Amino acid sequence: DAGITQSPRYKITETGRQVTLMCHQTWSHSYMFWYRQDLGHGLRLIYYSAAADITDKGEVPDGYVVSRSKTENFPLTLESATRSQTSVYFCASSEWRRSFDEQYFGPGTRLTVT
């Protein structure tokens, strides 16, 4: 299906485990983003990517790793999960030809770290 998808939609993991959240978009958008959403904080940018093999840190990058070998995929890895990383994670993509172009969000992954 066309659009932006995330997997898994729900994940429970234990403290210290590595977990990877997947994001796939079919529009060939240049830009992709990872956010986390927590009550009282809104959406906070973790990492973003302007193109394949180009990534940069956002507001809260500590404890996360990203890669982008293909334009359509942008996985987010928690190297050693902590309870503070329990959150809802959203991936987004944008063409960003203009600075205010729309970001298209995936449905989110709800991650619980026990």
Added chain:
Amino acid sequence: TQLLEQSPQFLSIQEGENLTVYCNSSSVFSSLQWYRQEPGEGPVLLVTVVTGGEVKKLKRLTFQFGDARKDSSLHITAAQPGDTGLYLCAGEGWGKLQFGAGTQVVVTP
């Protein structure tokens, strides 16, 4: 970090009433976007305002960007249950979006 503050945090009204949500910052933004998010889904863009003083209307929703491009408001006229959702403002600066914490709006029949 540019901080965007939204108020109120929560708003519960009856169908047919009007409501206004505010988004304020001490920083200037190149543009400001408003998104609506429903439970279990990602945010969806409602509007982008770019010019200071700009007013945009989307059916019963009116969006205003402050003259100094530091604040914005969203006004809903004659709210309907379908307007229920989390409203997020996001300011654009340096190519990235800075989101407010959101305003949860509940419209009851």
